[in-house]
Amino acid sequence: MSALQSLPDRFPSLTADRNATDIAAARARGTCDVEQLADYLYGGREERQLRDCILAILEKEPLFSKAPRYFRSVEEALAAGLAWSRRIIELRDQHRWSGKELELALVLLDEFLPVSIIQPLLRLQCTPEQQQLWLEDAENWRIVGCYAQTELGHGSDLSRLETTATFIEGADEFEISSNGFTGAKWWIGGLGAIATHAIVQARLIIGQKDYGPHMFMVPIRSLEDHRPVSPSITLGNIGPKAFGGTNFVNNGFVYFDRHRIPRAYMLARFARVERDGTYVRPPHAKVGYAGMMLLRISLAQESGWALARAATIAIRYSAVRRQFADAANEEVPVLHYPMVSSRLLPLVAQSHAIIAGGRQLDGLFARLNADLAGNDVRLLPETHALSCCLKSLCTKMAADGMETARRSLGGHGYSAFSGFGIMYGHFVSTNTVEGDNYLITQQTARFLLKILQQHRADPSQALPESADYFGQLDDLLATKCSVADKADWLSADIQQRVMARRAVRLAVELAQLLLQQQQQEHGRIHWSALNVPCWRLSVAHGQCYLARAIATEAAVLARKHSSLAPTMKRLSDLFFLSIVEAHLGDFMEDGSVSPRQAALLRGQLDDTLAELLPEAVRLVDAFDFPDYLLDSALGRRDGQVYRALWDRAMSAPPVNAMRDDTPRSLHDTTPFGYTVMLCCPLIYRDNSTIIAANRNTL
Amino acid sequence: MSALQSLPDRFPSLTADRNATDIAAARARGTCDVEQLADYLYGGREERQLRDCILAILEKEPLFSKAPRYFRSVEEALAAGLAWSRRIIELRDQHRWSGKELELALVLLDEFLPVSIIQPLLRLQCTPEQQQLWLEDAENWRIVGCYAQTELGHGSDLSRLETTATFIEGADEFEISSNGFTGAKWWIGGLGAIATHAIVQARLIIGQKDYGPHMFMVPIRSLEDHRPVSPSITLGNIGPKAFGGTNFVNNGFVYFDRHRIPRAYMLARFARVERDGTYVRPPHAKVGYAGMMLLRISLAQESGWALARAATIAIRYSAVRRQFADAANEEVPVLHYPMVSSRLLPLVAQSHAIIAGGRQLDGLFARLNADLAGNDVRLLPETHALSCCLKSLCTKMAADGMETARRSLGGHGYSAFSGFGIMYGHFVSTNTVEGDNYLITQQTARFLLKILQQHRADPSQALPESADYFGQLDDLLATKCSVADKADWLSADIQQRVMARRAVRLAVELAQLLLQQQQQEHGRIHWSALNVPCWRLSVAHGQCYLARAIATEAAVLARKHSSLAPTMKRLSDLFFLSIVEAHLGDFMEDGSVSPRQAALLRGQLDDTLAELLPEAVRLVDAFDFPDYLLDSALGRRDGQVYRALWDRAMSAPPVNAMRDDTPRSLHDTTPFGYTVMLCCPLIYRDNSTIIAANRNTL
């Protein structure tokens, strides 16, 4: 091994060193202030310092080494997930981390761990007495919870869940039943191996009446021996996931065969069942949405950071990867090819736009929560619609962007050591969970239709901030895009109008379709026939929102740190320009953007890309991801990509032990060596019986 | 286990049975003749029967079970890859399979196996004497070859490879040198564990002169003990790949430290070095391209079938997956939602278009090969350009389509058992290998520019068939799209003109950019500044080609089997319509398609989708994939998706053994049980020392 491992050292003056020079040169090309920008993105220097303190603790833990991550079997990964979960809770207790500090640690670990799934739900859905029963235990890892909504046969449609919770009056209990194997809870994170408690969504049945889905706390595994608490519970693991994603989470199933729980275990902050079977309804229907909204909002926010990670790896690598020589016979960093930079730079702009948009949505949610305390629900529809809209849009943008980034790196992007495979595998599930991305946009579209109706009915009424552009409806539809020169595309006003016009135009068209339908179908509405236009409208609204968010933040930031102004403005422009370019048909098909303006847009896009190119590496440096988090041979801050690829290959488990040390006999004891000897050519000539004997053991 | 496994049987009358009824109903909805269509796609019934014979053989082999595929560690997967390779060769010999039959078997196995990498190269690049040395041995698995071009530091740019082969006159040998660790060959399929021989691309040096890259046969591992043949060779594995993709192939590296081979080992069919160091050049420069073209063409063809697989799984599952009820309170198969069908049906049309286009390109290649035998190279530029164009376009379309399909399936699409994760993981590497997808489109664009120049210089000269529409250049540019009614979008003539106009318009614009550049830069051309417009042109040309290919085949097929005519025409229309919709800006930005026409196009697209919907399951049945090949719980022909998910979860390795049998003591011996006991909540209260002691062994 040692001869191999030292190879890069035997050639110190060659390309590996050029990596270091290249990344330094790429940094020197820009001027933007990395520290200032990073402070801004993280909301202050303290936040970053806090993160670094936690990082230092995690990096000291051998258990938290990321080196083995690509070499584990499914089972080993599940086991590691448990060990990591356990250990992170110990560290939290040892260092007295706050909830937020634990969050920071989990981000750095970069694995989904089933450590705090039900705590938010307990806070939102339980009575104070119920909180006392479970909350502290859950926080202290004395019990581990999971959230069991989805079933084998149903997910999105809560109202058709097969699981029932039937009130048994005399016993003062509920009987939980799966009612058939397709009613088994399925996909439940944490349930596969570790959870002791499940918050189960089940249709509440009292008498013969179905009150629809409600939540029930069901203890499932014994706190003494970890076995199912009753023979009426059958549970297990649902098996591995695509791309080896989220493989630290033990997703599981549970089947209830008329399993009994006390009446007091129905989560009863809003709705409840009295001892005599009286049902007490919640104060308003959507009151249970807060938890879901919170999750969607955090998924939208995470998307920005996830995409930023992908952009960081890709831009750093392509700043040092040289391929083909220019006129001066110098090999060119591939980032300098427009075909590469035009794929990568927009990802940086998108990251910023999503982070900015997520931050604003978060602010809205905070206001809603404050209002809710005073039973004021007015912000609820807007927050709900926007959280659906951005969750859908941003998680898709980030997942697609990751693959755009990876595929722009040539062969090395396909190495597991690039860090991309696992990043995508983990992340892409966000497109499905907490409401399928395509499905939930229907909520946003319906909200916008209501806004449209409201504005038409009474133009003087104030509109929710995120949809206030509907107030300019007539003006927007009456005027065409006024761009006359390519630089006009940089006008913040024009940008906002173009984005807004597309959205209102799509809303008006959708309203017309709806009207047609009602006329043809005698007043009936089939929303399902309209889900494509709903989705298009939601996308348009979300992009409009993000474009405004990044433009606003760029303007604010420019006032605070004038040195950042030009770069932030360009990022904001790039976001706008690349979105319009990607959806050009949408903007042209109502004639609002003319062919000539489209050509000008492409020209401006090229210019903006060229202006941002020198800042590329600084911009991703400002995302300030520690190497430990990126865990990428290609995304290293020091640019030493070849050395990293080399070293990681050399340290790859047993396979490389074969290199210098191929077993000489067929009776070699390492399984891999044995297989090679069985299968490699020399044996074919004379030893097929040995192979036959061993074939089925492989 | 048995209680669990029988659960579906305890509920025979529930949803699982509905699966079977649903898939039957979905089949009954259509009318298209599945058998006729399948015969057509496979080029005849015999081909399908042959495939089924081979299938029967493979399914009998326990080694070829696909059940363990998601549970192997990296090392186990590599070992399995070797064992499978070895066994498939044995079966070939036992059953006397032809090369084509072996191909069919490999397709069914659905794993990249390093069994026939160098044979085509040996045939193309070796003298007859050299073929005698290696070809038969390679075919008989007495030697195993790999193709070593890419290096750690260079891939696409052959001319900058660091590896050299220096002629040593006195010794009549070449000295192969990596010249630094970034010159180590990297990514080489088969080299990581099994290859005994490498065909190495190295710059040929004679005296001080560099003759550029040539191929050399280098024996690397001993046929006696499988060790490196010399201390001047260091080799090993490069580690795992993203998404767990192509994990049966042992991609490896080799480092040459002044390693000697005989002069006779330079592959010398075209160029060679005489004993005295005289270099004999090849007859024409691009003669080495045939091998590369062949690979690109087969990747383009494979893309059609790969996408068809994704469409099959997704359409079958969404025909039985029901979610949300309609007005009649019946739960709706999700395929019936336009948001689902509009994502899935175009994938079927794309598969057909790619298969048709690939077939035609294959015909062109056959003609080229026949011509080459007579030293006629006239078809070479067209074939080269088209193989770059379609390889790039089709592999991207298929990879993207796979994810579109998977993401349209909700949660179960993210299960490994859906079959999608591994399919994508394997397939997406095709976007990078054999010439990066974005890079190679520059070849196509340059070819089309030459066609443009040729036509302008002499309009009477015949144009290559695939670019013959450049002959109508002026007419195309002078007239706008003539669609007046949505049904006009179904006119084959209009479709072809719209596609052709976009391509010629982009070619003319590119030519203008080039001219501008030359004027500004005193005649110099920087192709690299133009690679985005080159790529756009190549995409336009490729889509134009595919649209014509599927339209032509639909017309031919309609004459043969008139019952298939309406469906095939609709598929051809759908391909066209969905491409235009996805790239609408491209078609509108020169004013050729008007806003009104765009709206009509969307209307026609909806209609065509609705017309094809009843045929969906039959259409994918006609791709005729055996369940063994699909290996998908969701894509089963019998529609029993829930039962399959259930059964596969139950049979998942040891994790589920925990279900009924959680160890009772901390000293339980199964490693996973042990971990659970260490990490699960009950221990936290009183046993952290045991955990501390064992932490690092996890």
Ligand SMILES: Cc1cc2nc3c(=O)[nH]c(=O)nc-3n(C[C@H](O)[C@H](O)[C@H](O)COP(=O)(O)OP(=O)(O)OC[C@H]3O[C@@H](n4cnc5c(N)ncnc54)[C@H](O)[C@@H]3O)c2cc1C
């Ligand atoms: C990694 C992962 C972790 C998970 N963890 C949990 C967990 O801890 N607890 C839990 O309860 N669940 C969990 N789930 C399940 C998850 O919440 C659901 O899979 C998700 O909500 C999607 O629901 P579904 O699978 O039923 O999709 P479906 O509703 O079946 O969707 C299938 C397709 O149909 C479309 N569709 C459905 N209805 C309509 C309609 N009306 N109109 C148009 N299109 C429609 C969808 O858009 C989608 O394309 C998890 C899933 C994953 C992948």
Ligand SMILES: Cc1cc2nc3c(=O)[nH]c(=O)nc-3n(C[C@H](O)[C@H](O)[C@H](O)COP(=O)(O)OP(=O)(O)OC[C@H]3O[C@@H](n4cnc5c(N)ncnc54)[C@H](O)[C@@H]3O)c2cc1C
């Ligand atoms: C699974 C797999 C198997 C492989 N098997 C083999 C094998 O058996 N033998 C072998 O020899 N190799 C093999 N390879 C290597 C493969 O052939 C190369 O990775 C591939 O050709 C791409 O080259 P690269 O990695 O150098 O990409 P690069 O050229 O470094 O590309 C990086 C990025 O730069 C862009 N770029 C580069 N040059 C330009 C330009 N002039 N203009 C614009 N953009 C540019 C590319 O488009 C890409 O986006 C394998 C790779 C993989 C992933």
